[in-house]
Amino acid sequence: MNKIILSITAFLFSFILKAQLTSAAPYCTPVYPSPSTYNMLQDFKIGGVVIQNFGSMGAYGNATTTFKYYNTNTLPTLAIGTGYSFTVDFFNVNDIEPIYFAVWIDFNNNNAFETSEIVMQNSNTTNVALPTMGGAVTPVTKTITIPTTATTGVTRMRIMRASNDSNPYSAYSSTYSLTSCSSTNLNAFGCMYDFNVTIGPSLANPNFDKEIYNVYPNPVTNNLFINSTISNAATISNVQIYNQLGQEVMVSDVKFGNSINVSELSNGTYFAKINIENEVIGTIKFIKN
Template identity: 30%
Template sequence: MTKNLLCLFFALFVFNFHQSKNKIEKYEFFCDTLAPANVAVTNISHIEATVSWANDPNTTNYVVEYRPVGNFAWISPLTPTGQNFVSLSGLMPCTAYEVRVAKICNNVSGTWSPILIFNTKLNYCTSEAANSVIMHTSNVTVTPSGATPMISNSAASLYTDYRSDASRKVYLIWDSVNNEISVTKSGAVNPNAAFVTVWIDFNANGVFETSEIILNSTGASSNISNGQFAVPSLASVGGNIACSVTMRVVFSNTAVANGCGTFGYGEVEDYDVYLTGSSELSVNDLHHPKEITVYPNPVSDILFIQGILSEEHYKIYNSAGQLVSEGNSQNKTVNVQHFTKGVYFIQIKDRENITRLKFIKK
């Protein structure tokens, strides 16, 4: 009898032990290591972005990694427990970044989500006319104070994005005055009486605000609307010469409040505007000869310049447009070991061209 009771007790003990172990194992492995779904990047600005993903109720911990596109080390910001998004800050303007997300299950990182690439450049609202046949913009000219004008002649269109056109870029200097703009109105039905409104997103927040209107014409006897404008001394985030803001030109039969949306008759045109503190960096016709390059990029100490003579004069500017170094290259090299980490622009001047290239000091 006693032997039977001992056997029963032992059997119950083994059964309960396995049941408990199975419960523990089930609890410990209830999460999974599959890649998070719906990874997205939103709220992108020159220096910030938000990474988000689909929340898994069984997963409380995630790891996020991001870096500039290229052979860079991954950066992993702190992701609070139970949170399915993380804010990235201190990003380099006008830079392509890649990002990925993974679950953490039992202190083990799971499968990475597919790499997502985003660019730290402003996105703007859309706008266009419904009809440009009876009136449209035929010329936009911006003349920076004391500099070469940007002249843009065009045919009728509902909307044209000229921001990728190197010949139509506008270069303005902080705190400058007496900059000029003119817009020529064309069409078959009295275009002179229509509205012309031009914004430049000086504060680089992606919004066309009333304070950023540089031309506002509600009607004129002439087919040309023109005026003068000043550039704020603190225009643009960081004043990064590699980053542009947008100038939006709206020619419309009705007043447009914020440069967004669709209206009846007219045309919309967008242009890149570069803001800087140096007149030398505002030269309109920038050339980037393909044969001139710099490497390694990013660089730790010695920057090599390929495609120049042994000695060429150079100037190096930081991301705020400030001159930080100047001299002649030595054996096609420049020593940048003493530079702090960040984005820089080297200007190389030979007998015919001015070449400007971006590099990163790591």
């Protein structure tokens, strides 16, 4: 399935910082040996949607919490086989520079973050420091496709920005990868955040006969029609329309030859789930412009 980069303006997931868990159980809880840690991440986005604003940058040397589990914030449903644009915005710290970052998603839901589950990091996203001492801040964006082997249901995502665990003061290496758990180096430092994320079933249905059911016009501006190419096709019960975050934005009872008014939807890609006798028989992608 082609990768899809989200462009969402109608919905804004902006969460206010709250008292969060400092234990990641049943996952490993990453805690650095020294209290010299602070917030180095400005925010995290999926598409244009702010998932978490982490607040202001912390001060180096403060005894702040090295880890937070945002257990009350659930990320939007990510469908298997679909591509999503992930963006991490950094602060330009002016002291000892932690130049590595990584994002993991526990796709197999085994309560561990494995190397194969790193979806963003320096070595596969951008091969430069992030950013250099007091330098310009450059958001890092990558399209992540949810693998077909992922286990559906609620799992965990971890975001980390930190120094080299082995030698925090060593020169930058484009091949170095952070580990997802605690550092044993007394001088290492960083910040780490966990989120719940739901992996959903594929939005596409490879067994759906698109020669029988189709939508038009596509792209659509105002009225979307659902048509059948055969005279004895089963009657549609209703059509559910979802955005790329898996959120239901509309339900319509529609008959062949009638239309669904989608003019109020924001421009972007949507999925129309067609129900026959209250059972989903297929999904058709369409573009609203």
